[in-house]
Amino acid sequence: ALWAGQPEVAANYLQRYGQEQLLIGDNVSLFLKWRSELPQDLFASTTRLIVLHSWALVICARLDEVDECLADLAKFFPQPDARRQAQLLAQWQALRGFVARLRGEPEARDHCLQALEVLSDHAWAQRVLCYQVLSQQAMAESELEQALHYNAEGMKLARLKGSLLYETMLSVDRVQLLEITGEFERAIGVLEESLRALRDSVRHSPIIGRLKLLQGHLLAYQGLDEAAREAYQQGRIETETCGDSYVFFGYVGLAELAARNQEFPAAYHWLREAERLTQWRHVPEARFRGILSLITALTWLHQGKLKKARAALVDVLESYEDQAYLAPSGFYELLPRVQRYLAVVDLLAGRAAQAVGALQALIEQNLRTQRLGLACECRFTLAEALQQCGRHAEAEQELRKALVEAARQQLTKPLLELQQRQPQWLAKILPTSKGESLGERLLQFQRDSDDSPSASDEAVLSNRELTVLRLIAQGCSNQEIAEQLFISLHTVKTHARRINTKLGVARRTQAVARAKALGWF
Structure with missing residues (x-):
């Protein structure tokens, strides 16, 4: 179409490349390669292309370029009517919210909440991504019940729209949430189930890479270093091939494993690769703020270089306290x-x-x-x-x-x-x-x-029973607990019955009171 002198037709073809396509194979790299080869004004010729272009840059964590890209939306204001104007502004807010989350900025929540009030059902993909930001923001602020709520809402919407890719993308957050709350067995189950479902659907995806990196992290916490190293390598290769910025976690995960096993040359190699990656891909320091310093400090700690380790750790704390940033996504x-x-x-x-x-x-x-x-x-x-x-x-x-x-x-x-x-x-x-x-x-x-x-x-209650009891304490009904934890109503009732039996009480209010007396809440 471009060779035929029909840029409008070319833009129409290009914008059919939906957001879900960016989560398959190396399509993000391909899309950005087209940007370098095709006329620049083509990618700013429609609002849909600007938004699509911005999401591709978000996946690569090229956050400064996202700001430049979103600035192109200004020429499409005002829209012909108030409804279209509000929808376009909501698209902008969803993207701004995502970028703010990746930078660790607290205003991410406000952007996404305001976007959710306006985004139509037609923009369900942006709605799912807003729920993801809100869930990640809540995890960074240690509001874990709130994080679970937003994650459940996003997954519910992704399932309603039949989007396995978006559902498994949110499963990455769900696994991390389960890990933080000590539900390792459940976290591993959700992760393996997500990997199986995704591999039956697509051969390559940045989401597969993220899940493999997370698998490496969980295996390392179980002391299974060889299996963890293999999972990290698989995830690193998958995310690197797909152009996903999460490849960074593969490098730092391998560095931490090497340092723990006293393999210091290998540890420093992976740390250098992580730093080189951010420079080569133009990823701003804000995306992974403090993580590289932490893993470097751990390496020095394993070497017995205590003064250097302490200085690096203090620098991380001060960098956050001075600017009131939140922890980066993936490292809550x-x-x-x-x-x-x-x-x-x-x-x-x-x-x-x-x-x-x-x-x-x-x-x-x-x-x-x-x-x-x-x-x-x-x-x-x-x-x-x-x-x-x-x-x-x-x-x-x-x-x-x-x-x-x-x-x-x-x-x-x-x-x-x-x-x-x-x-x-x-x-x-x-x-x-x-x-x-x-x-x-x-x-x-x-x-x-x-x-x-x-x-x-x-030691009386299992982690899952503790989670159910916390939700009971918040006033959730059995049905609401089932929806939040993605388990059946029958399973919730079974957990509640066992909780009462183990704590020696007859009613859920008594179970909550007993848990508070024991200092669990």
Whole structure:
């Protein structure tokens, strides 16, 4: 059409390339390649093409270019009527909200809420993406019930429209949400189910790459380093081929694995690759603010370079506190995790008493915000700090609590850290047989604890039962709980019945009161 001198026809063909197509194969790279080869004014000739062009840039995290692209919408204002004017403004707000979230800016929520009030059913894809932003923003602010609500609304809409790609894209957030709240088994189940569904539909997609990277992360937390490394590599190659900025998480994940295994040349190689990637693809520092510094600090920590590690960690905290940014998407626990590693630095530097106070505050904060996985990691470090302070009875009590929580969450990573620094002490509490892995020892500890009459109240409910009880405490009906957790009404009733039985109460109000008395909420 261009060769025939018909730019309007060319634009019409090009804008049929829908947003979903950007989530298949290397279509983002292809679309941006066309932009470099075809006349520039073609991509700014219609509002649909400007919006499509902007979403392609968002996927690549070329955020500064998104601003330039959205500026082209100005020439299409005013629209012929108020309805079209409002719809176009809502499209702009949805994109602005997404860009603000990627930059860690708090105003992302307002943009997306205002867009949702106006966007028509015809613009359902933008509505789904607004729900994703709101869910990610809530995770960054530790409002996890709110995050679950928005995620459920987005998935419900994606299913209603029959969009498997958008549904699995939101599953990435759902898996991370489950991981944060300590539901590792459920997180792995949702992830594997999403991968199977997507692979039956498309051969290559940036969403497949994101799921594989997330799989590597979960495997690393279970102490399955070789499987984690393979998943990270698969996810890195998939996202890199598809032009997706999430490839960054593949590089830093591989760097963290290498550092943990004392493979420091490999760790620094992957860190350099991550930095080179952001420069080569023109990804602004805001997209991954602080993540590279954190993984570099962890590498120094494993090498015993405590002063350098502490300086890097403090720089991360200050960069956020000075500007009031929120944690980046895909790394929602950045700041509390930095605080935990600062306590580890204090511990290793001989300031165990200082670490104890910081860790006790962190555990309380993480339990209050339902970050149960991170609370468990902090409890292991607290036990080690108490042991170093000579408070041996308290240390053993904290370690046993941590082991119960780790067993319930299938969390092995903090045990690996403790085994490296305190192998004899851990072996005393967690006996080992020849050839038995840490994960197997943890399962045996859980079985022994379940049989013990002195098992603590905190170990009574499963993570899923705790989640159901929290939703009950918020006043949700059984039907609302079923919709939010994507389980059947019968399953909700079964959970509620078991909760009452385990807590020795007759009604849900009594169960909530009992949980509050135990300090769970």
